Amino acid sequence: MTMRNKQTGAGRGDIVLGIFALFLLYALYSSGFFTAAAWQDFNRRFYQNFVKDSRYMMLVDGLKATIFMTSGATLIGLAVGLVLSVIRVAHKGGAHIPVLNAMAETYITVLRGTPAMVQLLIWNFTIFASARDLNTQYIAILAFGLNSGAYIAEIFRGGIESIDPGQMEAARSLGLSYGTSMKLIVLPQALRNIIPMLFNEFIALLKETSVAGYIGIDDLTRAGQNIQALTLEHSQPLVMVAIIYLVIVMCLTRFVRKLEEWLHRGRRG
Amino acid sequence: MNDYIIEVKDLHKTFRLQDGGELHVLNGISTGIHKGEKIAVIGPSGSGKSTFLRCLNRMEEPTSGIISFKGEDITSPKCDIDHVRSKMCMVFQHFHLFPHLTVRKNLTLAPVELKLMNPDEADTRAKELLARVGLADKIDEWPDRLSGGQKQRVAIARALAMNPDVLLFDEPTSALDPEMIGEVLDVMKELADSGMTMYLVTHEMGFAHKVADRVLFIDKGIISEEGTPEEVFDDPKQPRTKEFLSKVLRR
Amino acid sequence: MKKFLVLLLVLALCSCAFGAEQAKLTTTAQLKTERLAAQRGTVGQYIAEDLLGDNKGTLLTTYEKYVDAIASLRQGKVRAVVMDEMPAKRFLAEVEGLAIMDEALSEENYAIGFRKGNTELVAEVNKALAEMKADGTLDAIFAKYLTGDYTAVKPETIDFNKGAKGGKLFVGTEAGFAPYELKVGSSYIGIDVEMCAVIAKKLGKELVIENMNFDALPMAVSTNKVDMICAGITVTDERKENMDFSENYVVGAKQVAVVRADDYEK
Numbered sequence: 021m022t023m024r025n026k027q028t029g030a031g032r033g034d035i036v037l038g039i040f041a042l043f044l045l046y047a048l049y050s051s052g053f054f055t056a057a058a059w060q061d062f063n064r065r066f067y068q069n070f071v072k073d074s075r076y077m078m079l080v081d082g083l084k085a086t087i088f089m090t091s092g093a094t095l096i097g098l099a100v101g102l103v104l105s106v107i108r109v110a111h112k113g114g115a116h117i118p119v120l121n122a123m124a125e126t127y128i129t130v131l132r133g134t135p136a137m138v139q140l141l142i143w144n145f146t147i148f149a150s151a152r153d154l155n156t157q158y159i160a161i162l163a164f165g166l167n168s169g170a171y172i173a174e175i176f177r178g179g180i181e182s183i184d185p186g187q188m189e190a191a192r193s194l195g196l197s198y199g200t201s202m203k204l205i206v207l208p209q210a211l212r213n214i215i216p217m218l219f220n221e222f223i224a225l226l227k228e229t230s231v232a233g234y235i236g237i238d239d240l241t242r243a244g245q246n247i248q249a250l251t252l253e254h255s256q257p258l259v260m261v262a263i264i265y266l267v268i269v270m271c272l273t274r275f276v277r278k279l280e281e282w283l284h285r286g287r288r289g
Numbered sequence: 290m291n292d293y294i295i296e297v298k299d300l301h302k303t304f305r306l307q308d309g310g311e312l313h314v315l316n317g318i319s320t321g322i323h324k325g326e327k328i329a330v331i332g333p334s335g336s337g338k339s340t341f342l343r344c345l346n347r348m349e350e351p352t353s354g355i356i357s358f359k360g361e362d363i364t365s366p367k368c369d370i371d372h373v374r375s376k377m378c379m380v381f382q383h384f385h386l387f388p389h390l391t392v393r394k395n396l397t398l399a400p401v402e403l404k405l406m407n408p409d410e411a412d413t414r415a416k417e418l419l420a421r422v423g424l425a426d427k428i429d430e431w432p433d434r435l436s437g438g439q440k441q442r443v444a445i446a447r448a449l450a451m452n453p454d455v456l457l458f459d460e461p462t463s464a465l466d467p468e469m470i471g472e473v474l475d476v477m478k479e480l481a482d483s484g485m486t487m488y489l490v491t492h493e494m495g496f497a498h499k500v501a502d503r504v505l506f507i508d509k510g511i512i513s514e515e516g517t518p519e520e521v522f523d524d525p526k527q528p529r530t531k532e533f534l535s536k537v538l539r540r
Numbered sequence: 541m542k543k544f545l546v547l548l549l550v551l552a553l554c555s556c557a558f559g560a561e562q563a564k565l566t567t568t569a570q571l572k573t574e575r576l577a578a579q580r581g582t583v584g585q586y587i588a589e590d591l592l593g594d595n596k597g598t599l600l601t602t603y604e605k606y607v608d609a610i611a612s613l614r615q616g617k618v619r620a621v622v623m624d625e626m627p628a629k630r631f632l633a634e635v636e637g638l639a640i641m642d643e644a645l646s647e648e649n650y651a652i653g654f655r656k657g658n659t660e661l662v663a664e665v666n667k668a669l670a671e672m673k674a675d676g677t678l679d680a681i682f683a684k685y686l687t688g689d690y691t692a693v694k695p696e697t698i699d700f701n702k703g704a705k706g707g708k709l710f711v712g713t714e715a716g717f718a719p720y721e722l723k724v725g726s727s728y729i730g731i732d733v734e735m736c737a738v739i740a741k742k743l744g745k746e747l748v749i750e751n752m753n754f755d756a757l758p759m760a761v762s763t764n765k766v767d768m769i770c771a772g773i774t775v776t777d778e779r780k781e782n783m784d785f786s787e788n789y790v791v792g793a794k795q796v797a798v799v800r801a802d803d804y805e806k
């Protein structure tokens with residue numbers, strides 16, 4: 021369907037991860053990582069990068085900005101996506117709204133067809149060029165939110181269209197109106213597929229906001245770069261940033277799996 | 290002959306195909322059903338049986354013709370089609386139970402939502418109907434845990450929960466394993482005996498013979514033969530009917 | 541997937557094994573045919589492009605951040621990084637195994653950039669700069685950062701003139717250019733930052749720092765996103781076509797080539 025990121029496959033993923041870990045260990049070993057001197061150096065740099073002057077707080081603040089932007093953008097994306105998908109589904113379902121539908125389609129095509137980074141720059145430097153007292157984070161939320169709205173619209177639409185049309189027919193044949201049938205029969209079923217995909221979108225967005233540094237937002241990625249500039253050290257701050265992203269994404273992924281199981285409880289394959 | 294509960298006059302249905310062409314599926318059907326009557330609709334595959342049935346409650350929009358239900362022209366834009374449908378319920382080949390709702394909820398949702406009953410009444414009625422179709426113990430089960438025959442019996446109960454005037458069956462046993470057909474036909478027989486008005490599209494000739502008051506043979510979008518089961522099954526007049534029956538019965 | 545990983549492993553091992561021996565660098569003239577790195581949008585990039593001539597397409601790599609450029613130098617991906625002398629010295633102090641080639645590649649002046657045609661603000665800032673030069677304020681700021689350990693400077697000690705009546709002075713910068721601008725905690729330090737703080741005060745405004753990528757700065761000032769940009773920006777003729785500059789506040793800053801110490805023979 022319209023997912024941006026491939027989901028990680030289980031099982032085989034573990035083997036790949038194992039090989040990767042071995043490779044990493046070998047690389048560390050051959051670069052003399054497991055000597056006492058290397059450890060001392062590692063600790064000294066660790067202290068400089070994260071401990072001294074509470075520099076870890078820069079990462080914490082960056083993380084806050086990243087989560088704030090991602091959450092805000094997801095909320096906007098949900099609202100926009102809902103409206104767009106209602107237009108598209110209703111149009112297909114027989115409501116005569118060709119102009120609205122064409123607009124929705126254009127919106128989705130344009131916003132999915134251009135990089136989020138480019139959209140962000142246009143919002144910041146063209147559309148909101150004169151709005152200087154506005155917190156740049158709000159501009160980023162708007163830019164990412166409108167962008168993800170296009171993806172979320174497709175998630176909603178895909179979720180609704182994945183439901184057997186017979187469900188709508190059965191509901192209508194009992195005398196329920198289109199709206200009621202949608203609300204009580206189709207949407208609740210579609211949501212089972214939609215909700216996990218929305219979390220995947222959240223995960224994709226979380227990573228995507230890492231370009232926000234370009235317009236001057238100290239998000240998690242940028243915080244790592246700011247520490248780099250302070251200590252002039254390349255690897256540790258970035259690796260730390262990567263680890264933080266990874267941990268969040270892995271927790272979310274695990275949560276989504278559990279959620280999926282729970283949503284599909286009581287159902288046979 | 291004005292005591293038809295449903296009356297169909299010169300019904301045409303043309304599908305517009307994606308390649309721009311047209312498919313004439315119904316080519317002028319005029320018929321009707323009396324209160325308490327059971328009509329079996331038979332005919333070759335693709336002859337328009339389902340389309341005919343689906344036009345009756347406007348699941349398909351008729352291209353032309355008039356359909357009246359209890360004297361009201363339901364093809365007119367003024368007609369409250371949702372209300373008509375609640376009195377003319379349909380049972381589908383593939384059941385279409387709502388899988389996210391328990392059996393109980395499947396039965397009570399529409400009556401309560403349409404304010405035909407309050408929740409307690411609907412609940413009592415659901416229990417009654419499930420007992421009638423022999424599934425009283427499944428009331429809190431999820432649809433996906435039922436067998437095909439059980440699902441179709443629940444679907445029939447769901448339609449009955451609306452207290453409809455007419456039931457429309459579209460091949461209710463065609464998707465079932467042979468050993469489950471009997472249990473569904475039994476329920477339908479009991480319904481028929483209780484005086485329900487029924488349109489029944491079916492390939493179960495034996496059942497049609499036993500239950501129907503009248504049989505319509507639809508071929509190429511028109512009713513090409515019509516009569517009592519004895520007339521149509523035992524002494525068909527049209528060569529097409531003979532050919533069709535000989536093929537079906539040989540099977 | 542597995543095959544791909546194995547391939548990766550083999551490639552990595554090969555690249556370790558075949559690190560070819562080359563003659564060491566002695567003069568900057570040699571750089572004309574070597575792989576070079578620079579920070580994107582900086583004068584370092586333009587100098588490297590001039591040095592390489594037609595080969596710039598293949599030999600020059602530009603990075604968003606200095607640390608990235610230095611990292612690629614240390615990994616042997618490039619042979620030299622062209623950059624400002626002051627941050628270069630800072631890298632030498634912090635990172636092992638680096639050297640600066642004796643010969644400077646060029647000398648230039650730093651100034652504050654403005655949107656083309658914003659003459660009023662340019663005049664005000666020039667006036668403030670002149671005062672600072674005259675009364676020694678500017679020298680004091682430079683002394684503070686060039687002699688002492690500036691990483692110890694606390695951002696709280698810089699007066700951003702919060703809540704000033706004259707409104708806000710938005711200044712775009714790229715806080716990865718020690719000792720001119722650095723982000724510490726949630727605020728900023730550096731020569732440019734302190735200088736702008738004084739200018740803002742003289743203008744009766746509150747200083748607001750907008751920290752963005754260096755190559756986004758010209759865009760930010762030309763679209764009025766910020767009032768001025770101050771990030772150790774070198775005055776060049778090309779840039780003068782697209783923006784206005786204040787008087788220089790740094791004269792004769794050197795562009796140097798940073799190389800690996802073991803790759804350099806004086």
Ligand SMILES: Nc1ncnc2c1ncn2[C@@H]1O[C@H](COP(=O)(O)OP(=O)(O)OP(=O)(O)O)[C@@H](O)[C@H]1O
Pocket residue numbers: 304305306312314332333334335336337338339340341
């Ligand atoms: N929505 C549609 N669009 C286009 N063609 C359709 C549509 N629905 C049905 N048809 C076509 O109309 C014709 C009649 O279909 P219908 O389902 O009424 O036949 P049927 O008599 O019920 O056949 P069967 O015994 O196989 O169920 C078929 O050729 C079918 O392909």
Ligand SMILES: [Mg+2]
Pocket residue numbers: 338339340459460
């Ligand atoms: Mg059919």
